[in-house]
Amino acid sequence: MAQQKIVLKISTMTNEKVRQKAMEAAADILGVDSIGADIDNQELTVIGDMDTSALMKKLKKVGEVTVASIGVVEEEKDAEKKI
Known part of the structure; x- marks a missing residue:
């Protein structure tokens, strides 16, 4: 399954303390x-x-x-990585 990129708007994230709580909460998800x-x-x-x-x-x-927004992260193709 492809990886997802999810952008969430959190109305209470106005300072470092709330930012840290949000990042820790997201990090707990498998x-x-x-x-x-x-x-x-x-x-x-x-x-x-x-x-x-x-x-x-x-x-x-x-x-x-x-x-x-929710989207799919596009992986770089191996052909583009080769020089």
């Missing part, structure tokens, strides 16, 4: 490979092969969560 947070836009970007509903349920404990 299958998460990468987490990025942007306090200015109140967005959390999660990449991995995980259960989206479990991620949302866990992050709702941090604050109000809405999905900004």
Whole structure:
């Protein structure tokens, strides 16, 4: 299965303390490979092969969560890596 890239908007993520709680909550979900947070836009970007509903349920404990976008992470082709 391909990895997903999920961008979530967390309305309460306005400071470092809440950002840290959100990142720790996302890290607890099985299958998460990468987490990025942007306090200015109140967005959390999660990449991995995980259960989206479990991620949302866990992050709702941090604050109000809405999905900004869901997509598939495209893997680089081996032919592009070869020189």
